[in-house]
Amino acid sequence: MIGNFVTTRFNYILGWARKYSLFHYPFITACCGMEYMSTAASHFDWDRFGTGWTRFSPRQSDMLVVCGTISHKLAPVLRTVYDQMTEPKWVMAFGTCAVSGGIYDNYAVVQGSDRIIPVDVYIPGCPPRPETVLDGLIKLQEKIQKQEQEWRWKKRK
Amino acid sequence: MTTRIQKEASKESLLLNMGPSHPAMHGTIRIMLELDGERILNSEVEVGYLHRGFEKICENRTYFNLLPYTDRMNYVSPLINNLGYVMTVEKMLGIEAPERAQYIRVIMSELSRISDHLTCLAAMAMECGAFTVFLYNVKAREYIWDVIEETTGARMTTSYIRIGGVRADLHPGYKAVLKKAIVETRKVLKDIRGLLDKNIIYLNRTRDIAIVSPETAISYGWTGPCLRSTGVYYDVRKASPYAVYDQLDFEVPLGERGDNFDRYMVRMKEMDQSLRIIEQAMEKMPRPSPSKLMVEALEPAEAIKASRTKRVEKEIKLSPNLEGSERGKYLDILGTDKKYVVPPKEDTYTSIEGIINHFKFFMRGHGIRPPKGEAYFSVEGGNGELGYYIVSDGTDRPYRLHLRAPCFHIVSALEEMIKGHYIADIIPTFGSTNMIGGELDR
Numbered sequence: 001m002i003g004n005f006v007t008t009r010f011n012y013i014l015g016w017a018r019k020y021s022l023f024h025y026p027f028i029t030a031c032c033g034m035e036y037m038s039t040a041a042s043h044f045d046w047d048r049f050g051t052g053w054t055r056f057s058p059r060q061s062d063m064l065v066v067c068g069t070i071s072h073k074l075a076p077v078l079r080t081v082y083d084q085m086t087e088p089k090w091v092m093a094f095g096t097c098a099v100s101g102g103i104y105d106n107y108a109v110v111q112g113s114d115r116i117i118p119v120d121v122y123i124p125g126c127p128p129r130p131e132t133v134l135d136g137l138i139k140l141q142e143k144i145q146k147q148e149q150e151w152r153w154k155k156r157k
Numbered sequence: 158m159t160t161r162i163q164k165e166a167s168k169e170s171l172l173l174n175m176g177p178s179h180p181a182m183h184g185t186i187r188i189m190l191e192l193d194g195e196r197i198l199n200s201e202v203e204v205g206y207l208h209r210g211f212e213k214i215c216e217n218r219t220y221f222n223l224l225p226y227t228d229r230m231n232y233v234s235p236l237i238n239n240l241g242y243v244m245t246v247e248k249m250l251g252i253e254a255p256e257r258a259q260y261i262r263v264i265m266s267e268l269s270r271i272s273d274h275l276t277c278l279a280a281m282a283m284e285c286g287a288f289t290v291f292l293y294n295v296k297a298r299e300y301i302w303d304v305i306e307e308t309t310g311a312r313m314t315t316s317y318i319r320i321g322g323v324r325a326d327l328h329p330g331y332k333a334v335l336k337k338a339i340v341e342t343r344k345v346l347k348d349i350r351g352l353l354d355k356n357i358i359y360l361n362r363t364r365d366i367a368i369v370s371p372e373t374a375i376s377y378g379w380t381g382p383c384l385r386s387t388g389v390y391y392d393v394r395k396a397s398p399y400a401v402y403d404q405l406d407f408e409v410p411l412g413e414r415g416d417n418f419d420r421y422m423v424r425m426k427e428m429d430q431s432l433r434i435i436e437q438a439m440e441k442m443p444r445p446s447p448s449k450l451m452v453e454a455l456e457p458a459e460a461i462k463a464s465r466t467k468r469v470e471k472e473i474k475l476s477p478n479l480e481g482s483e484r485g486k487y488l489d490i491l492g493t494d495k496k497y498v499v500p501p502k503e504d505t506y507t508s509i510e511g512i513i514n515h516f517k518f519f520m521r522g523h524g525i526r527p528p529k530g531e532a533y534f535s536v537e538g539g540n541g542e543l544g545y546y547i548v549s550d551g552t553d554r555p556y557r558l559h560l561r562a563p564c565f566h567i568v569s570a571l572e573e574m575i576k577g578h579y580i581a582d583i584i585p586t587f588g589s590t591n592m593i594g595g596e597l598d599r
Contacts, residue, residue, distance in 0.1 A: 038295060041295035077206075
């Protein structure tokens with residue numbers, strides 16, 4: 001730093017701003033919701049990482065947390081919620097059921113939420129411990145920092 | 158697809174869809190409402206969004222292997238679900254767990270009950286706007302889960318209670334952790350009562366809302382805290398005591414009116430009683446029998462090395478690796494009959510009998526094979542009578558397994574409960590029923 005100004009690239013600073021203000025939409029269906037509660041509440045507190053604001057409207061949120069088993073009946077609902085979210089958006093598959101269907105390899109369960117929506121970070125565990133979730137969150141933040149950002153007046157090639 | 162309510166609704170009224178992903182409804186359920194202004198004329202509850210085929214899966218798993226699936230039924234109190242299933246199988250096999258294991262089971266299921274009620278009230282209060290209560294409750298739940306984790310190795314889905322006993326003994330320093338959890342939970346309960354009991358906003362939203370008469374409750378098949386809130390004295394722990402509940406002293410709190418506030422109050426009082434039960438069980442629990450002389454015992458690694466050339470004659474030191482081993486020390490937490498208990502790994506790796514026992518347990522067509530017939534056994538779950546009905550055809554897999562989920566019966570009365578109230582009243586009413594998706598849709 002020279003003097004009172006910082007030089008940076010707009011892409012970088014936008015990524016920095018976005019990764020620390022992840023408004024999230026918890027799509028809670030099953031057991032993982034309990035660990036989501038623990039992670040979000042004061043004991044583990046993922047607000048420390050800038051993910052404190054739970055928005056219960058998909059239109060206001062940046063990150064979709066798919067918590068729990070997605071059955072075939074629920075799949076269209078998940079897709080609708082994802083489509084309603086505004087760009088930029090990221091998806092966290094929370095728990096083995098959302099990652100791959102988990103122990104429920106049968107007629108009723110979608111074998112992984114990535115069959116319906118694109119997923120950015122996979123968190124294994126049945127259910128994952130809060131520490132695992134925080135680790136996954138940090139990985140997602142790294143990804144957001146590195147990726148090519150989009151903004152409205154950006155020059156398209 | 159047109160639903161029933163769409164066909165039946167009058168033309169003047171407004172139809173509104175609520176769910177299945179709604180901020181104030183934890184769990185996935187859909188309610189179609191027919192409204193006159195804000196008043197609910199009719200409603201239709203649609204369940205099945207978390208149907209995971211539990212009962213069908215169980216027909217394809219051995220009696221031992223389907224235990225983890227029971228964890229994920231009522232996922233807020235997994236240990237009670239384990240207990241219900243395990244005791245049903247034990248009833249079929251005609252065996253009984255050692256006394257110390259029974260006490261551990263009681264402690265574990267009471268801890269689970271507290272965590273169940275805490276979560277229910279946390280969600281209910283949060284949806285009414287009391288976010289502090291949510292944070293306090295989850296804090297108390299963390300202390301309880303610390304105890305569960307140190308003993309079972311997992312926070313939620315533990316699979317700790319096994320056929321013939323429990324998987325491992327309580328960890329050495331459990332008393333201090335358990336006492337801390339009890340103290341912290343008592344503090345939190347006191348705080349919550351201070352926050353909610355005379356809170357006018359909370360009272361207005363819960364008092365005299367969704368009143369259920371005892372007759373209605375019984376006709377719907379309600380059990381558990383919701384039934385007791387209407388004033389009916391029924392608790393499986395008292396009506397048909399299992400484990401060692403008949404030796405413990407506790408009360409069954411009852412409500413008077415059967416409204417939302419009573420359901421909250423009964424849960425709060427039940428948590429106090431559960432803490433009492435845990436304290437008594439800690440006192441009364443028989444001590445572990447003195448361990449065998451382990452002086453001349455071999456280390457497992459040495460024993461494996463020695464067994465490559467000749468038969469090992471000496472005792473083998475069993476490690477406390479939560480594998481149901483340490484049998485010499487912990488004979489009184491898990492049975493020793495090789496027909497229904499997994500043999501310790503040290504035996505499997507060091508002796509030919511051990512490896513045969515291992516194969517006899519895990520090979521297809523062997524393992525736990527209850528005699529032909531059927532059995533029903535119920536325990537008091539977080540929501541009420543949690544019953545397992547198993548039909549056996551003599552093979553190693555159940556022919557049919559049915560779960561009597563208490564929450565299904567409670568949610569089926571939801572339509573009647575919210576009729577005539579306002580939309581805002583759905584939230585505390587739904588919160589007080591403690592709908593758990595895994596248990597409801599199975």
